[in-house]
Amino acid sequence: MEYHFADCTLDDARMTLTRGGTAVAVEPKVFDLIHLLVRHAGELVPRDRMVEEVWGGRIVSDSAMSACIASARKAVGDTGKAQAVIRTVARRGLMLVGDVSGQTAEQDLIPDPASNAAAQRIRYCRSEDGSAIAYAVSGAGRPVLRFGPPSLHDLELEWTYGLHRSWISSMALHTRYLRFDTVGSGQSERVLRDLDFDIEARDAAAVADAAGFERFAAVSFSGGCIPALAFAARYPERLERLAIVGGYIEGRSRRRADASPDALRAMIAEGWARPDSAFVSGFATAYFPEGPEEERREVQRMTQAASPPEMMLRARDAVNQATVAHLLEHVRCPVLILHARDDSVHPLSQAQTLAAGIAGAELVVLETANHVPLHGSPCWEGYNRTLAEFLAG
Template sequence: MPWETSWTAESCRSAPKKWRKFRDMEHHFADCTLDDARLTLTRGGSAVAVEPKVFDLIHLLVRNAGDLVTRDRMVEEVWGGRIVSESAISACIAAARKAVGDTGKAQAVIRTVARRGLMLVAEVSGEAVARAPDSAPASTEAAQRIRYCRSEDGSAIAYAVSGEGPPVLRFGPLSLHDLEIEWAYGLHRSWISSMALHTRYLRFDSVGSGQSERVLRDHDFQIEARDAAAVADAAGFDRFAAVSYSGGCMTALTFAALYPERLTRLAIVGGYVEGRSRRSADAAPDALRAMIAEGWARPESAFASGFATAYFPEGPVEERREVQRMTQAACPPEIMLRARDAVNAASVAHLLGQVRCPVLILHARDDAVHPLSQAQKLAAGIPGAELVVLETANHVPLHGSPCWESYNRTLAEFLTG
């Protein structure tokens, strides 16, 4: 039997502790119901997927319906008093309005009080909900179950499945994910939630990182692809769509060539054909590799911060820090350096013509780490591939980017066919 672990919403959420005394209530307003025990929001009887900070903002406004909630109080209760950019606050407010069926123009539910804050103006009624003291939340978002399978060499691979719908497998960057940490963090949890709203979303940690077995082995993209096949088999995925991020495209394209009968479609976000050292004979030394060597083992180090900033120059700052914290915790420096060397020296040019499924490539116009020209090479080399250019400098869009909504919508529509 594979090992299995679960984390409750209480242990995973990063919401402020001070409002937990209000739990076990259903709040009804407009055509919405907010259940603060199950951490769910419904509108018109249908579930609405919201990020943790958006949920916390709505919860704060509902608890204080009819009263002014200042920006300072929002920052204190939703972001724990941390420094947060105006763009992140504005994006959270916009997402909250959208979640409750409101708009910035109509303001029938959430009203802006100029230069002061927000007020929830819809009538709110609440009722206590009886729960068994030790009962688990009913929402599919309430707990994550991590299971294990074995690679060909016997290493344990951690994986988790979220949501219902068409099966989708994620190929993440080598060694940069941790299933447990990303479930706990708001930004990553929102990515998972947005995918799980429409799909049965399968994620796994590469051997050597995250919740998988921490063994040191050379990175080989065919081995990584066979690991992915083992995970898909264990999860009961026969034919499925896939999405790859950054260097995960190397494994995904290798998988597409090895198992053409299993892949129904492939989305590539921030991908590239050739690693950095393969792009030109006189490539300069890899400054990002030096940052890993100098600062990966030290939390909040300036070197690790510089690495994250290179990939996400537009921020928002708090979301970028979240990415930095997770990637540093996902694997030790020696494994990260091996992964970096593997993708720097790799090329998938010989595989492009072998891809048979529909392919959508999404790439930032101003990506400074892996330039748009690499995405154009992918699109030109893969038969029938389509390219969507994202108006951002972030390697992958973060919440708060102007293209965030259209990016998520485009990705979901493609993966679900």
């Protein structure tokens, strides 16, 4: 169903919002709130109703609700002062004002599972050792392959949780976004194997082949920079451009000969197998000290479920010992590096050395202490826009 109001169109089949004919990226909870309001245009929607439908009846803080409402207003071109579209009824709830017209979209008449954003389609291909690799494609546009941190992603949980689903939806507005789970984690085959980044690069090539990606852009996050750079050096003819977020040139154990024991590894060993472990909470806080808390907990839940402790420890040991210094001279594509100024896990100096070693690479410094920006961070919109523009070419 398409709903038309103000200069906006909300399509609940494709889960898209456009304003003035331009696509607007919104996170799932914001989309759900706008959807609730347009379905009850002209009616008071009380807070309890919002909590029930948008947050599934869970306890939600006033600040989280206020942030969601503010984002909804911004998405439809409104403000808290003007309230021309979304009006606050003091101490009672919200009301969407103005005329809303609805029509059945043509795509609703002929069901197409591939275009329905509510249904993710996970496919499988094989690694060279025969292990099953899970992958999924979202959106239509320029092809982009995601290299996530080894063993820390789960395709199904990403699709379920708001923060990750919001990021996927944002990328799918501009690109054909290909994600995959590394062997041993997520929806891929849960086999224990030592992490070899050359093999990880060849696994990525197998996934790209299975998805029909010949030449494409890529984006890597944190430790995903290691297989991404291995791929760039091994398959220069396939990679058009590469974005590196939170990357580094040397793992922790290589940076100093007298490096102290890895406290984060100890947290994995002590708490990874226990739900809601304080050790895993400490691990997540080290990466995302600025929060927001709700999104940090989401990252914590997904990463803990994505990989068993044994696989996570192997991955941690591999990235601690890794270096990409020998690969940099072989990278031929344009490279954009984005890094947090106050990142305490992988300091900015690592990104600066990385950028200096790749011919023509550019570095963008993000004003945050979070290892990778989270929705709600002051730098989020600038980061999101810069990355999308680079990947879309």
